[in-house]
Amino acid sequence: MMKKLIALICAMALVMGLFAAPAMAEGKPLKILIVTSSGVDDGNFNQDCYNGIQAFLADHADCSVKDVKEPDLAELIPTVERLAGDYDVFVLPGFNFGGIGDIVLANPDKYFLVVDSTIQDSEGNPVTADNVYTMTYKEQEGGFMVGLAAALTSKSNKVAEINGMPFPSNTNYQFGFMGGVKYANEKFGTAVECVEIPSFSGGDGVGGNYVGNFADPATGKVVAETLIGEGCDVIFAAAGESGNGALTAVKEAEGVWFIGCDVDQYDDGAKGDGNVILTSALKVMHLDVQRELENIYNGTFTGKDALLGADSDSTGYVSAESRQQLSEDALAKLAESYELMKKGEIVPPTTADGVNDFPGLK
Numbered sequence: 569m570m571k572k573l574i575a576l577i578c579a580m581a582l583v584m585g586l587f588a589a590p591a592m593a594e595g596k597p598l599k600i601l602i603v604t605s606s607g608v609d610d611g612n613f614n615q616d617c618y619n620g621i622q623a624f625l626a627d628h629a630d631c632s633v634k635d636v637k638e639p640d641l642a643e644l645i646p647t648v649e650r651l652a653g654d655y656d657v658f659v660l661p662g663f664n665f666g667g668i669g670d671i672v673l674a675n676p677d678k679y680f681l682v683v684d685s686t687i688q689d690s691e692g693n694p695v696t697a698d699n700v701y702t703m704t705y706k707e708q709e710g711g712f713m714v715g716l717a718a719a720l721t722s723k724s725n726k727v728a729e730i731n732g733m734p735f736p737s738n739t740n741y742q743f744g745f746m747g748g749v750k751y752a753n754e755k756f757g758t759a760v761e762c763v764e765i766p767s768f769s770g771g772d773g774v775g776g777n778y779v780g781n782f783a784d785p786a787t788g789k790v791v792a793e794t795l796i797g798e799g800c801d802v803i804f805a806a807a808g809e810s811g812n813g814a815l816t817a818v819k820e821a822e823g824v825w826f827i828g829c830d831v832d833q834y835d836d837g838a839k840g841d842g843n844v845i846l847t848s849a850l851k852v853m854h855l856d857v858q859r860e861l862e863n864i865y866n867g868t869f870t871g872k873d874a875l876l877g878a879d880s881d882s883t884g885y886v887s888a889e890s891r892q893q894l895s896e897d898a899l900a901k902l903a904e905s906y907e908l909m910k911k912g913e914i915v916p917p918t919t920a921d922g923v924n925d926f927p928g929l930k
Contacts, residue, residue, distance in 0.1 A: 620857030708744030715748020788813030
């Protein structure tokens with residue numbers, strides 16, 4: 569009887585182990601792979617994730633990273649599948665990895681950090697597992713802060729945002745930005761308008777200014793030039809590579825500020841002896857990637873779908889000296905508003921209707 573009981577306990581332990589998080593020994597060296605479509609030196613989204621890996625490696629010389637660039641979007645997930653047996657941790661930036669679910673489930677002894685997307689299987693079913701941590705962000709919070717910055721800076725009382733495509737991450741930025749302008753008008757006495765060009769609308773209920781693509785700098789420049797022609801003197805671009813075209817238009821104009829997106833874009837704003845970057849909206853991806861690598865290394869990792877925001881310092885704006893050109897008055901008002909947002913007293917909008925009625929506005 570005792571032998572049968574022991575056998576039963578062992579069998580149960582084996583079955584439970586199939587559903588548990590990867591059993592990696594604490595402190596074991598990690599082989600990390602990051603896969604991107606545009607490289608880890610893009611100066612933006614991918615590079616920020618890669619910087620998080622590098623920050624982790626600076627404290628863990630026993631670990632290593634390999635980066636793989638795969639420009640063919642259809643080959644991104646097959647690349648991960650092909651290399652699944654060779655690495656311990658996979659850092660996967662971008663919504664193109666949303667379909668990674670089957671590979672996650674087929675490799676329960678590997679860790680997956682998916683940035684800016686939740687995941688699903690090949691049939692479109694949502695996937696959550698102990699070995700995957702997905703990071704999505706409250707972009708509306710960063711959008712709110714730079715909308716506030718734009719309103720507090722504009723001299724023409726006309727500002728605008730340029731987006732790539734009306735995905736939730738982009739519409740969050742848009743409505744958050746508009747909410748920040750509305751908040752400045754309500755609380756700080758500005759009278760600033762968010763300019764929208766109907767021919768670039770994101771559709772019914774969206775509005776805004778949409779390029780229609782994240783990789784079309786030529787059209788991005790046209791949209792920015794049109795907005796500058798309408799009198800806008802501050803432009804925020806959440807449009808990927810298309811935003812680079814908008815930045816070019818701002819550089820070619822006079823008296824116009826540009827607001828960067830996702831990462832600190834100050835170095836991209838050089839214009840002669842000056843710089844056109846007012847500040848940048850942030851998704852602090854490097855910090856979150858570093859945190860989760862530490863958790864894996866320390867044996868404290870917990871798989872989850874995480875929605876990250878200001879309460880974990882995961883969203884915000886650039887306020888560091890020499891990396892922004894905001895006035896002292898604007899910096900003070902932004903700092904005050906950010907603390908209210910961290911406390912939940914300001915909850916930026918994510919819909920067009922919410923722009924005129926969100927917690928903290930009235």
